[in-house]
Structures are given as structure tokens and as C-alpha cells.
Amino acid sequence: MGSPTKxxxxxxxxxxxxxxxxxxxxxxxxxxTALMSLIKEKSGMTLRLDDVGWQWKDADIKGGPEQGEITFxxxxxxxxxxxxxxxxxxxxxxxxxRKRMSNMWGVEFEFTGKEGRTTVAGHDAVWVEAFxxxxxxxxxxxxxxxxxxxxxLIADTNxxxxxxxxxxxxxxxxxxxxxxRCHEAVSxxxxxxxxxxxxxxxxxxxxxxxxxxxxxDSPFYVPFPEYDGVRDRRFGSVLGLCSxxxxxxxxRWEPAAETKEVAAFMTDPAVLDRLKSIATQQADVDSIQxxxxxxxxxxxxxxxxxxxxxxxxxxxxxxxxxxxxNGGIFQVAQWDPxxxxxxxxxxxxxxxxxxxxxxxxxxRSFHDAFMHKxxxxxx
Numbered sequence: 001m002g003s004p005t006k007x008x009x010x011x012x013x014x015x016x017x018x019x020x021x022x023x024x025x026x027x028x029x030x031x032x033t034a035l036m037s038l039i040k041e042k043s044g045m046t047l048r049l050d051d052v053g054w055q056w057k058d059a060d061i062k063g064g065p066e067q068g069e070i071t072f073x074x075x076x077x078x079x080x081x082x083x084x085x086x087x088x089x090x091x092x093x094x095x096x097x098r099k100r101m102s103n104m105w106g107v108e109f110e111f112t113g114k115e116g117r118t119t120v121a122g123h124d125a126v127w128v129e130a131f132x133x134x135x136x137x138x139x140x141x142x143x144x145x146x147x148x149x150x151x152x153l154i155a156d157t158n159x160x161x162x163x164x165x166x167x168x169x170x171x172x173x174x175x176x177x178x179x180x181r182c183h184e185a186v187s188x189x190x191x192x193x194x195x196x197x198x199x200x201x202x203x204x205x206x207x208x209x210x211x212x213x214x215x216x217d218s219p220f221y222v223p224f225p226e227y228d229g230v231r232d233r234r235f236g237s238v239l240g241l242c243s244x245x246x247x248x249x250x251x252r253w254e255p256a257a258e259t260k261e262v263a264a265f266m267t268d269p270a271v272l273d274r275l276k277s278i279a280t281q282q283a284d285v286d287s288i289q290x291x292x293x294x295x296x297x298x299x300x301x302x303x304x305x306x307x308x309x310x311x312x313x314x315x316x317x318x319x320x321x322x323x324x325x326n327g328g329i330f331q332v333a334q335w336d337p338x339x340x341x342x343x344x345x346x347x348x349x350x351x352x353x354x355x356x357x358x359x360x361x362x363x364r365s366f367h368d369a370f371m372h373k374x375x376x377x378x379x
Contacts, residue, residue, distance in 0.1 A: 028055075029053030029054070029055060029162070029163065029164055030053075030054060030055060030056065031051075032049050032050070032051040032052075032054055035049065035054050035056065035072060036048075036049060038056075038061070038070065039070055039251065042061065042063070042064065042065070042068055042070060043065065043068065043070070043251070043253050044065055045251075045253070045344070045378055045379065046378065046379040047251070047374065047377060047378055048377035048378075049374075049377075050166070051164060052074045052076060052164045052165070052166055053074055053075070053076070053163050053164030053165075054072045054073070054074050055072065055073055055074065055075075056070070056071065056072040056073070060072065063253075066254075066255070066342075067253065067254045067255065068252070068253060069250055069251060069252040069253070070250070070251050071248065071249065071250045071251075072248075072249055073246065073247060073248040073249065074163075074164075074246070074247050075163055075245060075246045076159075076160065076163055076164070076165035076166065076169065076242065076245050076246075077159070077160040077163050077165055077241075077242070077245055078157075078158065078159045078160070078165055078169050078170060078173065078241070078242050078245075079156075079157075079158040079159075079239070079240075079241060080155075080156070080157055080158070080173045080176065080209070080213070080215075080239070080240035080241075081154075081155075081156035081157075081158075081218065081221075081237055081238070081239055081240070082153070082154070082155055082156070082177070082180065082205070082207065082237065082238050082240075083153065083154040083156060083222065083223050083224075083236070083237045084151045084152070084153050084154075084182070084203070084205060084234075084235070084236050084237075085151060085152055085222065085223070085224030085226070085227065085234065085235050085236075086150065086151065086152065086224060086226060086234065086235075087145055087150055087151065087152050088100070088152050088224075089145075089152075090145075091145075092124070092125070092126045092143050092144060092145055092152075093126060094115045094126055094128050096126075096143075097115075097126055097127075097128040097141050097143050098111055098128055098130075100143070101128070101130075101141050101154075101156075104223040105132075107132055107133065109130035109131065109132050109139070110130055110131040110132070110135070111128065111129070111130045112129050112130060112131065114128075114129040115127060115128045115129065118142070118178070119178075120142065120144050120153075120155075120177065120178055120180055120182075121144075121146065121180055121181055121182050121183065121186045122186060123144040123145065123146055123182075124144060125142055125143060125144035126142070126143055126144070127140055127141065127142045127143075127174075128140070128141050129141075131161075132158075135161060135162075136160065136161060136162045137158050137159060137160050137161055137162070138158070138159060138161055138170070139156070139157060139158045140157045140170070140173075140174060141154065141155070141156060141157075142154070142155040142157070142174065142177050143155075146182040146183050148182075148183035148184070148186075149182055149183045149204055149233070151182065151234070153180065153182055154223065155173075155174075155176075155177030155180070157170065157173035157174055157177065158170075158173075159173070169242065172194070172210055173240075175191050175193075175194060176191070176194055176207055176208060176209045176210070176240070177207070178191070179191055179194060179207045179208040180205065180206070180207040181205065181206045181207065182204070182205055183204065184204075190208070191208055193210070194208035194209055194210055195208075195210070195211045196208065196209050196210065196211045196213070196215075197209075198215045198238065198240075200238075202232065202233065203231070203232065203233050203236055204233045205236075209240055211363065211365070212242060212243050212244050212363045212365070212366055213240045213241065213242055213243060214240070214241060214243050214358060214359075214360055214361055215238055215239065215240040216238065216239060216356070216357070216358040217231060217236075217237075217238055217239075218237040218238055218239040218356070219231055219237075221237050221239075222235050222236060222237045223237070239356070241355055241358075241360070242360075243352075243360035243361045243362050243363060244350055244360075244362055244363055244366040245353070245360070246350060246351055246353070247348065247349075247350055247366075247370065248348070248349040248350070249346065249347070249348055249374075250282065250346070250347040250349075251344070251345075251346055252278065252344070252345045252346075252347070253342050253343070253344045253345075254342065254343055255341060255342060255343070256336045256340075256341055256342055256343040257270065257274060257343060271304055272293070272306070274334065274343075275293075275304065275305075275306045275332045275334060275345075276288065276290070276306070276332075278332045278334070278345050278347055279306070279310070279330050279332045279347060282330075282347060282349060284312050284313050284315070285310050285311075285312060285313070285330070285349070286310075286311045286312055286313045286326075287310065287311045288308055288309070288310045288311075288330060289308045289309045289310070290306050290307070290308040291307055291308035291309065291364075292306070292307055292308070293305065293306045293307075298372065298375045298376050299376065300338075301335045301337070301375060301378075302335055303333050303334070303335045303375060304333065304334055304335070305331065305332065305333040305334075305371070306331070306332055307329070307330065307331040307332075307364055307367065308329070308330060309327065309328070309329055309330070310327070310328050310329065310330045310349070311326055311327060312324070312326050312327070312328060312351065313326075314326065323353050323354065323355075324351045324352065324353050324354075325351070325352045325353065325354055325359060327351075327352045328349060328350055328351040328352050328362060329349075329350050329352075329362045329363075329364060329367065330347065330348065330349050330350075331347070331348045331364070331367045331368075331371060332345060332346070332347045332348075333345065333346050333371055333375065334346075335375075344378075346371065346374060346375070348367050348370065348371060350362040350366070350367065
């Protein structure tokens, strides 16, 4: 493939930025079994948690069996890129993909030997998998030629292993790639669970992607030596990241308040005040705006919940200030386990972040799904 092009140099710089831009964690990812044991020891409750690299520190653990709280958080990271440019070779092969991507990124990939063929937009496509950066991330490159538009297309899918990003997020990237429409009258697969559509008629390209991603132009990185800096139908790249890449959970238990049972949630102001208090007592939350409330049931629990947006206090960490905005979303749920004399609550926070001029859009649906799964697993 020859010496690195200016595009390859841009790519190398971009890769370094992508995997080092996250704010530093307080600790390395800790074992989920240790966290579940800690929660059991402190609160007496059993939680089932997926191992996604939960993190916590001593200051996040307060109180004892009667009253206390534990805060833990995760930060996952996936990166989905779609590239298009002039045809480079008449036929895509696994060996070509390996050489092309190694030269493009300018890094030493450890190719796993996992490779194969698939179909995208009616075209024969080749995929190849590799580890990168000392096994910090894993990638699946999918490449194909589109004779109709006279372009080579690359789906460049990655997920961070060091942060224990869920593998299902990575597989969604491949699902998105298979929905690409790269020429007129194309017959591509449709994925009902990928509810959003990125479409740029001027570029002759569209694809589906999960609603919790945000996708934006990536003009500083187009992996073709002919690229002259103007994205159009001939050349381009777009980048997709996960809006919900950070989640903080606070599990709290305390003596149950003496409130009478009421038929309607909002007829008891004490219930609402209690939930609002839990949200605003989070150390870095400045204010909240409630968007909704409800009472619902999961097996063995009658749960009251509020949700909305929140504003965070200004952080003293310049790296955090450069990455996160001061906004985000929250959700608080509380129930009184029968006969326990305690009230148990869960507060969820997801901070909005900025990346290359774009901002994330944290989704309530992600919070809802996580909350329900967690509530169903607590004993």
C-alpha cells in the first residue's frame, strides 16, 4: 500500500483521540462479583448486574444495614465509522482488507483469523476482525465495492474492551452496516430494532442505526489519498457514537417514611418531595427539571418513579469540562419492601457529552430498560 498518506496520518491522530478522550476513571474496571458482594454485605440486598466494568471507590460506600448508599458507574465506548471513496481494486479480498486497514490507520492490528463474506446492498462484502492497541479495543472491518456508484465502502466497527463495552453494542454496529444503501434502487436489509435513519441524498448514502447513537460528519478523516477536504458523493466519512456511554447508579436504603397509602401518586406531596430530594442530593447535581412520574409494579415491588433532565455543577477537572456538558438526564425510583421497615431507592444519572463538535442525546428508554432489569433482579 506504500507509505502513509496524509489521510492515514489524520486517521492515526483520530484513532489516538478516540480512545484517549474519555475522562480518566477513578479506578480500573472492578469485578462485578465484588460489587454484588459489597452490596450484599452493606445492605443485605442481592443485585444481579451484568459485568460491564463497574467502577467505584471507598467514598462511594456509605452507612450500614439500617441506612446507607452505594454509588457505582460505568463508561462504555463504541465507535462506528462509515467511509466511502473511489474504487481502489476490482475485487475485495480478506488480504486486501487487512492491508488496507493497517495502512489506513497506521497501527499494528493483531488480526484474529476471523474473517468471512456477507452481502451488503446486494454486493459481495468481506469482513475481517482484529485486536488493536494492546487489546484495548476490538474491530470488525466490512468492505465492499459498489459498481453502480463506482465507490469503495467501508464499515469500520469498533468497541472498547478495556472498558467492557457490551458485545451486543458491537453487534449492533454490524447490523447497522448491513442496512447501508449505497446506490439507487438498492435492496438492503431492514432492521426493525434500529429505529433511526441517517440519510444524505447529496452523498448517495443512508443507513439505519440505534436511536441511542448520534451520528455526525467526520470531515477530518476520510481514508482515501485523493480526498481534497470536501465531503461529497465521491468522498466522505461519518462517525457514530453511543449517547448513553456513561451511567451512574446510586442504590440507597433508609427507614421508611410514615406516609399513608394513597390511590393516586400525586395526591401525596411527601412522595414526590422524597423522590425529588433523592435526585437533588446527588453530590454533583445542581438542579432538576421533572418531565414525568408514574407508579408501576414489578414482581414483589410497587414502585414510584420520576424522571427528567438535570443540570450538573461545574467540575474542577479541566478534562471533564472539555468532555462533558453541564446537562444530562436523571431517573429516581423508590419502593418499600414489605415488612422490612425500609425504603429503597435507585437513582440513575447519565451526563451529556460533546465530541468533535457534536453532543450526545442521552435516552430515557435506556434508563427505563436498565431500571426495570435492575428492579426485577433485586432481592
